[in-house]
Amino acid sequence: xxxxxxxxxxxxxxxxxxxxxxxxxxxxTGNFPGTSVAYTEGKTTVAGETLGLIxxxxxxxxxxxxxxxxxxxxxxxxxxxxxxVLVLDATLLARGLSLAVDLLALGLPAIVAxxxxxxxxxxxxxxxxxxxxxxxxxxxxxxxxxxGQGVKDVARRALETLHARRAPQPIALSAEMESLxxxxxxxxxxAASRALRSTPRFIAMRLLDGDESLRVALGESAPEAVxxxxxxxxxxxxxxxxxxxxxxxxxxxxxxxxxxxxxVPPSGSTTNNRLKLSRRERLDAWFLHPVVGPVIALCxxxxxxxxxxxxxxxxxxxxxxxxxxxxxxxGPRAGTSVWxxxxxxxxxxxxxxxxxxxxxxFPLVLLLSLYEDIGYLPRAAFLIDGLMSRIGLHGKxxxxxxxxxxxxxxxxVGTRILESPRDRLLTALLVPLVPCSARTxxxxxxxxxxxxxxxxxxxxxxxxxxxxxxxxxxxxxxKKKIGPKGLGIxxxxxxxxxxxxxxxxxxxxxxxxxxxxxxxxxxxxxxVVLALIEYAGINAHINNALxxxxxSLLGLPVAVGVTLFFGVLRKELTLALLGAALxxxxxxxxxxxxxxxxFTLFVMFYVPCVSTVATMVREIGWRWATASVVGQTxxxxxxxxxxxxxxx
Amino acid sequence: xxxxxxxxxxxxxxxxxGTDAAILSALGLHPGDDARVVGAAPFxxxxxxxxxxxxxxxxxxxxxxxxxxxxxxx
Numbered sequence: 047x048x049x050x051x052x053x054x055x056x057x058x059x060x061x062x063x064x065x066x067x068x069x070x071x072x073x074x075t076g077n078f079p080g081t082s083v084a085y086t087e088g089k090t091t092v093a094g095e096t097l098g099l100i101x102x103x104x105x106x107x108x109x110x111x112x113x114x115x116x117x118x119x120x121x122x123x124x125x126x127x128x129x130x131v132l133v134l135d136a137t138l139l140a141r142g143l144s145l146a147v148d149l150l151a152l153g154l155p156a157i158v159a160x161x162x163x164x165x166x167x168x169x170x171x172x173x174x175x176x177x178x179x180x181x182x183x184x185x186x187x188x189x190x191x192x193x194g195q196g197v198k199d200v201a202r203r204a205l206e207t208l209h210a211r212r213a214p215q216p217i218a219l220s221a222e223m224e225s226l227x228x229x230x231x232x233x234x235x236x237a238a239s240r241a242l243r244s245t246p247r248f249i250a251m252r253l254l255d256g257d258e259s260l261r262v263a264l265g266e267s268a269p270e271a272v273x274x275x276x277x278x279x280x281x282x283x284x285x286x287x288x289x290x291x292x293x294x295x296x297x298x299x300x301x302x303x304x305x306x307x308x309x310v311p312p313s314g315s316t317t318n319n320r321l322k323l324s325r326r327e328r329l330d331a332w333f334l335h336p337v338v339g340p341v342i343a344l345c346x347x348x349x350x351x352x353x354x355x356x357x358x359x360x361x362x363x364x365x366x367x368x369x370x371x372x373x374x375x376x377g378p379r380a381g382t383s384v385w386x387x388x389x390x391x392x393x394x395x396x397x398x399x400x401x402x403x404x405x406x407x408f409p410l411v412l413l414l415s416l417y418e419d420i421g422y423l424p425r426a427a428f429l430i431d432g433l434m435s436r437i438g439l440h441g442k443x444x445x446x447x448x449x450x451x452x453x454x455x456x457x458x459v460g461t462r463i464l465e466s467p468r469d470r471l472l473t474a475l476l477v478p479l480v481p482c483s484a485r486t487x488x489x490x491x492x493x494x495x496x497x498x499x500x501x502x503x504x505x506x507x508x509x510x511x512x513x514x515x516x517x518x519x520x521x522x523x524x525k526k527k528i529g530p531k532g533l534g535i536x537x538x539x540x541x542x543x544x545x546x547x548x549x550x551x552x553x554x555x556x557x558x559x560x561x562x563x564x565x566x567x568x569x570x571x572x573x574v575v576l577a578l579i580e581y582a583g584i585n586a587h588i589n590n591a592l593x594x595x596x597x598s599l600l601g602l603p604v605a606v607g608v609t610l611f612f613g614v615l616r617k618e619l620t621l622a623l624l625g626a627a628l629x630x631x632x633x634x635x636x637x638x639x640x641x642x643x644x645f646t647l648f649v650m651f652y653v654p655c656v657s658t659v660a661t662m663v664r665e666i667g668w669r670w671a672t673a674s675v676v677g678q679t680x681x682x683x684x685x686x687x688x689x690x691x692x693x694x
Numbered sequence: 695x696x697x698x699x700x701x702x703x704x705x706x707x708x709x710x711x712g713t714d715a716a717i718l719s720a721l722g723l724h725p726g727d728d729a730r731v732v733g734a735a736p737f738x739x740x741x742x743x744x745x746x747x748x749x750x751x752x753x754x755x756x757x758x759x760x761x762x763x764x765x766x767x768x
Contacts, residue, residue: 106720138748141722169749292716296724336736428753432737441740441753534755535740538721541749 049208050098050126054118054149055133056142057104058540060161062086063191063549064133065101068201084114084459085121092201097208100127103462107292108148109255113462113470122152123260125243129208130156131200136166136173136188137541139307143217143299146182148252150214153245155207156184159200163188165541172308181302183215192549216247217302219294230254230275238267246271254278255291326542333422333542339429346422350413350451351506354486355494358406362491366401370631373397377629384581391577391626395570398622402631403561403569406487411557412550414452414483419545419553423448424537431535437514438521440464441535443473447513450480452557454658458665472520474666475674478654479513479681481506484565484617485650491621493646496634501643509650512685565616572612572619576626579608585627600644600686601694603628603637613649615656620649640693644686651682695766697741698759702731705746706764718762722750728767 053061069088086101102118121127132149134142139160150156160175179186185203189196218224230250239246242263249268252260253275261272279287332338373393380390417423423445431441442464450457457477464470481489494502579585585608589596592607605627613620625631633642653675654662662671700706708727710718715725722745723729732751733742740753754762 107716109716109720138722138750140748141750289715292719293724296719334733334735334742336734340736424753428735428740428742430739431753431755432735432739435739435755436737441735441755533758533761535753536717536721536755536758537740537753539742539751539753 048095048097049128050100051129051131051204051208052100052102052122052127053131053133054102054122054145055104056106056135056138056145058538059104059133059135059138059142060191061104061133062101064131064159064161064189064197064200065099066552067191067194067197069099069101084117084462090201092205095205097201097205105145107145107295108252108257109288112465117462120259122149123242123244123263125241127154129204130154131204132156132158134158134160136160136163137169137171139171139173140296140300140303143302144295147217147219147295147298148248150182150184151216151245151248151251152243153213153248154243155211156214157200157203157207158182158184158186159191159196160186160188161191164190164193164195165543170309174306174308178302178306181305182217184212192546213245216245217298219291219298223291223294226254226278227251229278230271233271233274234268238264238271241267250275251291255288326544330425330542333425334428334539339425343426343429346417346426347506348503350410350417351486351490351503352499353413354406354410355490355499355502357409358487358490359495361405361408362401362495365405366397366631369393369397369401373625373631380577381581384578387577387581388574391574392570394577394626395566395573395622398573398618398625399561399566399569402491402621402625403484403487403565403618404558406490407483407561408554408558410483410486411452412554414448415550415553415557417448419543419550421540421542424539427535427537428539434517435534437518438524439472439476439517440466440469442537443469443476446473446477447480450477450482451486452483453560454478454480454482454654455661458658458661461665468524471666471670472517472524474662475520475670475677476513476517478658478662478674478678479509479516479651481509481650482617482658484655487618488621488649489646492624492633492642496642497639505643505646505650512651512681516681561618565618568616569619569622572615573623573626576608576612576623580626595683599683599690600648601690602641602645606645610648610652613655614653617649617655638694640690643693644689647689648682648686651685652679653682654678695764696760697729697731697743697754697762697764698756700731700764702734705730705767707767709763709765710761718752718754721752722748723752729764 053065055061065086065088068090085103088099090097090099102121103114105115105118108119130149132146160173166173175186175188185207187196187199187203189200191197227247227250230253231246234246234249239249242249249260249271253272256279264272333342376390376393379386426448427441427444430444434441434443445463446457446460449460454477458474461470461473464473489502489505493505588611589604589607592611593604596602596607597604606624609620609623609627612623624633628636630636659671659675662674706729708723708725708729710725723743727745729743729745731741732744738756740755741759742751743754744751
């Protein structure tokens, strides 16, 4: 690979969408700040040359407020990129340019991709991009990443810029600030600048801004520059030098933006375009209304599961039939030889994925993707922040918690959008309580399909209640151990956007592919192993070992033990293997209604899957991860035990 | 007057400084900018603050908003 390009920009400017258009679908996208919380690597081929691509989490400025911003900042400051694609939102040019003041000062060969030019046009914003190109001294390319417009130009110009090794010209600040920068910059030895792969000007900017991480990175390589920066900062009090630099950045960016932006009446069919805009605004007003908004949020939440259930049930009914017919034929033969046992196991694995999991997973992922791409999640966070505050949590916690309904793993990583370590830890401890799509499939296919959608929905609301209570308990405990709550939410509210159908479908495919490529093979393998241990009679030992839990405590059939055992690998396995373990997929014929509810409640709350546990260890450390697993299992035992007493 | 006590839909001038200034400025709310409170979340939730010039909207917790001085814009 010849060189690596980093895609950087402010949150929600479309970096990941541009990255996906360049590298194929790899990065998660969504219409809310903080969609990307870790960097994603990819590659693209331009004119026969392969370029490495890095999609960095969005950062508002080089003064990281949360863990996600820190990832981007650390990557850029580590000097690992050979070039930069700075992505700007055409509708928020001045704000994006204030980040450009810092990033272009890095001195890396750079291009600027101005994304969302279609939305800017609709809002009556016309940009003089040649003037911007001249002012910045780097190629400026308009694009609409969601539609793939301008993407090839971005790749081509990026390659040309890398070859030409053309560094951008810095955005000038006031004469006084330039003189201070010069005082520090001329004391930065060339070796130090080369080691950090940044310009003396950039180093001076960061030192004057009080960037401790850069000071650490410099070590003893630029003592005079560090001393000078400390001296300048010490003699600048009110406003502080950091505040002055912030104002300077803003002024320079605004002056540049004012020089290239022309507000014009919306082009094209003016009436139609205005109508489109005002429809979005009207819809948004309802979404954010203090009374109607929460009602819509409740309906949206209920719709997510009812639609997933109705569509999933219909799909499962169609898909499962042919699989069931073959399984019926294989059933009696499985005990006759090891090969038949293997065949039956493999078939159960295929049938479990295609006939039970996928039909429910697909509609759920589709709706969740729509909510993400439209920009509904930050609206939900806004509406629910007051309630969350009362239980001691942060409104922004809603975003990872809702993402948890898709998969707990990205939701745990998504807690990086929370600025305070306390809020991050509490949210990360709550995320595994949220039923992910795999557990949702269990709820819908077991309780929903057998007892009706009302029961399934009741379980969801019960789950919400438990998450709320657990949040309250944890935050009370945290007050004593970790410290009080922060000052509360500050969050950008992105405009409502209606993504192209193609983009939504690609995202659904991307998410479903995770099941197809990762979960399904595990399911298949586990199903084969289960068939083999059944053939060898080992399953009876596992079931007997777990019988104090399954039979004595929860009142379930002894055969479910092995499914709970394998369910720790992937939650879908509990359902897919339940059919194999019980010898039928008509669960109601071998388990009572009460047993189905008790089993589902236990699966909903017991040990998270191995991927979730591994992510928890990475995000919050093994001590908290262990506490979470133990606590969750105890909670599952308590809830399912109480349900057993009430229902069986 | 603070952002928390300011009347809704009235044009205000932001006058903040300190730690919150950096966070708000990064989001596009700079001292000296005009802004208005265009909504409030239920259950004592955050305020929705809009910058008329750019259209940027930011949700700001009432507790934070109470620490952001504003005055009526001319």
